[in-house]
Amino acid sequence: MARILLVEDDQAILANLARFLRLEGFDVTTARNGAEGLRAVEQQLPDLVLSDLLMPEMDGETLLAVLRAETSTARLPVIFLTASAERAERDAKLQLGASDYLVKPLDLQDLLAAVRRHLPAG
Amino acid sequence: MEPGHPDLELDLLATVFDVARIGICVIDDAGRFARVNPAFCQMVDYRPEQLVGQSYSLCAPDSVVSVQDKFLRAILEDSSKIPREWQIRRADNTLLDALVSFRSLMHGDGRRYAVVTFSDITESKRAKEQLEVLNRELEQRIGERTAELTEKIGALTLETSNRARAQAELLDSERKYHRVINLTREGFWLINGRNETIEVNAALCRMLGYTEDEMLGRTPLEFVDDAYRHILEARLVPQPAPAEASYEVELKRKDGSRMSAAYNATAVISEHGEREFSFAFITDISGRKRLEAELQRTLSERVAILENSLVGIAFVRQRTFVWMNKAFEQDMLAFDEGELVGRSVATVYPSQKVYEQMGPVIDKALAQQSVFQTENRVRRKDGALLWCLVSGRAIDRHDLGRGTIWTIADITHRKETEAEVLQALEREKELSELKSRFVSMTSHEFRTPLAGIMSSIELLSDYGERLDAAERAELATVIKSSVKRMTQMLDQVLLIGRADAGRMEFRPQELALRPLIAQILDEVRSGEAQRAAIEIEWRVQDERWFLDERLVRHVLSNLLSNAVKYSPQGDSVHLHVGSAPQQVIFTVTDRGIGILPEDRPVLFQAFHRGRNVAGISGTGLGLAIVKKAVELHGGRIQVESQLGKGSCFRVFIPATAPQSNG
Numbered sequence A: 001m002a003r004i005l006l007v008e009d010d011q012a013i014l015a016n017l018a019r020f021l022r023l024e025g026f027d028v029t030t031a032r033n034g035a036e037g038l039r040a041v042e043q044q045l046p047d048l049v050l051s052d053l054l055m056p057e058m059d060g061e062t063l064l065a066v067l068r069a070e071t072s073t074a075r076l077p078v079i080f081l082t083a084s085a086e087r088a089e090r091d092a093k094l095q096l097g098a099s100d101y102l103v104k105p106l107d108l109q110d111l112l113a114a115v116r117r118h119l120p121a122g
Numbered sequence B: 001m002e003p004g005h006p007d008l009e010l011d012l013l014a015t016v017f018d019v020a021r022i023g024i025c026v027i028d029d030a031g032r033f034a035r036v037n038p039a040f041c042q043m044v045d046y047r048p049e050q051l052v053g054q055s056y057s058l059c060a061p062d063s064v065v066s067v068q069d070k071f072l073r074a075i076l077e078d079s080s081k082i083p084r085e086w087q088i089r090r091a092d093n094t095l096l097d098a099l100v101s102f103r104s105l106m107h108g109d110g111r112r113y114a115v116v117t118f119s120d121i122t123e124s125k126r127a128k129e130q131l132e133v134l135n136r137e138l139e140q141r142i143g144e145r146t147a148e149l150t151e152k153i154g155a156l157t158l159e160t161s162n163r164a165r166a167q168a169e170l171l172d173s174e175r176k177y178h179r180v181i182n183l184t185r186e187g188f189w190l191i192n193g194r195n196e197t198i199e200v201n202a203a204l205c206r207m208l209g210y211t212e213d214e215m216l217g218r219t220p221l222e223f224v225d226d227a228y229r230h231i232l233e234a235r236l237v238p239q240p241a242p243a244e245a246s247y248e249v250e251l252k253r254k255d256g257s258r259m260s261a262a263y264n265a266t267a268v269i270s271e272h273g274e275r276e277f278s279f280a281f282i283t284d285i286s287g288r289k290r291l292e293a294e295l296q297r298t299l300s301e302r303v304a305i306l307e308n309s310l311v312g313i314a315f316v317r318q319r320t321f322v323w324m325n326k327a328f329e330q331d332m333l334a335f336d337e338g339e340l341v342g343r344s345v346a347t348v349y350p351s352q353k354v355y356e357q358m359g360p361v362i363d364k365a366l367a368q369q370s371v372f373q374t375e376n377r378v379r380r381k382d383g384a385l386l387w388c389l390v391s392g393r394a395i396d397r398h399d400l401g402r403g404t405i406w407t408i409a410d411i412t413h414r415k416e417t418e419a420e421v422l423q424a425l426e427r428e429k430e431l432s433e434l435k436s437r438f439v440s441m442t443s444h445e446f447r448t449p450l451a452g453i454m455s456s457i458e459l460l461s462d463y464g465e466r467l468d469a470a471e472r473a474e475l476a477t478v479i480k481s482s483v484k485r486m487t488q489m490l491d492q493v494l495l496i497g498r499a500d501a502g503r504m505e506f507r508p509q510e511l512a513l514r515p516l517i518a519q520i521l522d523e524v525r526s527g528e529a530q531r532a533a534i535e536i537e538w539r540v541q542d543e544r545w546f547l548d549e550r551l552v553r554h555v556l557s558n559l560l561s562n563a564v565k566y567s568p569q570g571d572s573v574h575l576h577v578g579s580a581p582q583q584v585i586f587t588v589t590d591r592g593i594g595i596l597p598e599d600r601p602v603l604f605q606a607f608h609r610g611r612n613v614a615g616i617s618g619t620g621l622g623l624a625i626v627k628k629a630v631e632l633h634g635g636r637i638q639v640e641s642q643l644g645k646g647s648c649f650r651v652f653i654p655a656t657a658p659q660s661n662g
Helices: A011-023 A034-043 A060-069 A087-095 A108-118 B006-019 B038-044 B068-076 B122-159 B161-172 B174-183 B202-208 B226-235 B286-308 B326-332 B352-369 B412-466 B469-500 B513-527 B549-565 B597-602 B622-632
Strands: A003-007 A027-031 A048-052 A078-082 A100-103 B023-028 B033-036 B085-089 B095-106 B112-120 B187-192 B197-200 B244-252 B258-269 B275-284 B312-317 B320-324 B371-379 B385-394 B404-410 B509-512 B534-539 B544-547 B573-580 B583-589 B636-642 B646-654
Touching: A003 A011, A003 A034, A011 A027, A011 A108, A011 B412, A011 B469, A027 A034, A034 A048, A034 A060, A048 A060, A048 A108, A060 A078, A078 A108, A100 A108, A108 B412, B023 B038, B038 B085, B038 B095, B038 B112, B068 B095, B068 B112, B095 B122, B122 B258, B187 B202, B202 B244, B202 B258, B202 B275, B226 B244, B258 B286, B312 B326, B326 B404, B352 B371, B352 B385, B385 B412, B412 B469, B469 B622, B509 B513, B509 B549, B513 B534, B513 B544, B513 B549, B513 B573, B534 B549, B544 B549, B549 B573, B549 B583, B549 B622, B549 B646, B622 B636, B622 B646
Parallel strands: A003 A027, A003 A048, A048 A078, A078 A100, B534 B573
Antiparallel strands: B023 B033, B023 B112, B085 B095, B095 B112, B187 B197, B187 B275, B244 B258, B258 B275, B312 B320, B312 B404, B371 B385, B385 B404, B509 B544, B573 B583, B583 B646, B636 B646
């Protein structure tokens, strides 16, 4: 069972997405900001990270940067969930090394497809 | 007469003796008159009987009387030593000059007699003496005249070097004189005492188009235009004063056209004060006159242009106003006509200090590039300051003492327009930024609740049967709260839109503060997810105030929800309600994230959010609305903040308390 770390500061979205992914058979860990997310990664390495961008304490970009800097997490798939509709902004995020991004409000089936696409085979 | 007839000879002699016009007397050897003829008697004014028998000394001058015997012997001996001109004493003792001839002869009685003849030469001698006197006088007069002429011409030589040379040569010789007169480019006109032309030179003939013959004998008055005739008439009088004078007259050419001429006349005055002759040098000044007229016209045009210029123009020398046009003095600087002339340029500087600072800068610029331009303020007479475009130009940048020309153009209006344009641009820029902030805010802040709604709906519709009732209720709550959040944001957007459009109303009414604030606190607590507690401290004397409830609600709900929202650690928020005479003071203090210094200037701008808000949602409208509401109430707002330590917003709202309810 693939392990997904979900990092999101909005309580309602966090709850809904965790509920959805679990219903789809994933092992879901949640964190409410980048710092919490990092601690979760240290505790148990996930197969994929779904992260919001704008969060208090530590934002998604910083989280990504830290993960990419660590050898053990350098190749960990990270999908950003962004509320920004600006294409240029999203392209910039990809250059930072994100695997993919999804724009809020997101279609749950699109989310599922993206997760499956970026999970390591097997 | 025939010799050989003694009687006839005797008669003749006697007749000659009686009628001859020359005086004849016969003196005997005793020196007495033996005989005298009528002519002699007439000469000496004696009768014959008074003379005959008397000594000849009766008719001799004193010089002869003293030597009468010796003189008598000399006569009797026919001495050649006796002078041929004698003086004779007349009866009235006057002396008479006479030319004398005498002869002595031996009479038959053996005595010697002397026959003396006299011819009166008094008249001719006086005439001769008078002639000599006349000659001497003439010589003297000629000498004086020559000296006078020399002096006159000497004076003329001083006049101009050319003329001096000409005049000097004139003295030299007639030939040179004529040569010079005919070579000179000036017309030469010589007239006699009767104003008749006696000489003109070729230049004058050429000027007037006459031949010399046509001019000779005529008076200059015939050649002068009627309008100038009186000038020459006053000149051509017997005693002109002064002897030398210059006039500008119009001369008539033969073809009827006119020539402007300088008429430089010199009169030669005799010792009796009479004008003997005069001469004049004539210079054709038509060209000069035309140039003068042209220059005058040009100058008039220039002056008119300068005077009527809308640009202020001034001429400055030694930092003193010499000349300025009306626009400069009266229209722009509001001085009276001529008031600025002679005054220091410091008068129009904004201050003495500016004048002292600018002076050397301007001089340096003028000396380097001769032009100085600046936009500066200029002081009017009433002290008001005008924005002007000031340009200075040195007449000679190597010698600033020759003066500078200054122009000033009033650009106050332009400056105002510029400021207006800048303001409009600023406003436009603000609006543009506002728009982009609005877009960015809606894109982010609306997408988040939308994501909550959408995911809830998908879960409900696709997985509803796998969810229990509690989970389904939870999803419904997410949908409701998300919609509420979006509605609140829309309300805020609409509110700030109304405020910007000036449609936010101010309607104060008597209200009780306590229940209102309790209500607001409830709303804030339920609205924000954060746990922060809100402490309230009452320090207000009166319970009831005249306030606009909605505005107070906007102010407090936004400040309190911000304080809670930006205190992510859950530190408590403090609300202090105080009052001062005629005002209510709300102070909201938190120990939250604080405000970055760079965000302070834009803190109250719509859709502007602090750079340190990270994931904390918000529209960026709260403080904008607070500010509008406070301003509408006539109040003010103070902010203190320390990054990471918290913020304090203090709002002063002017208000009156109704009669104290005790």
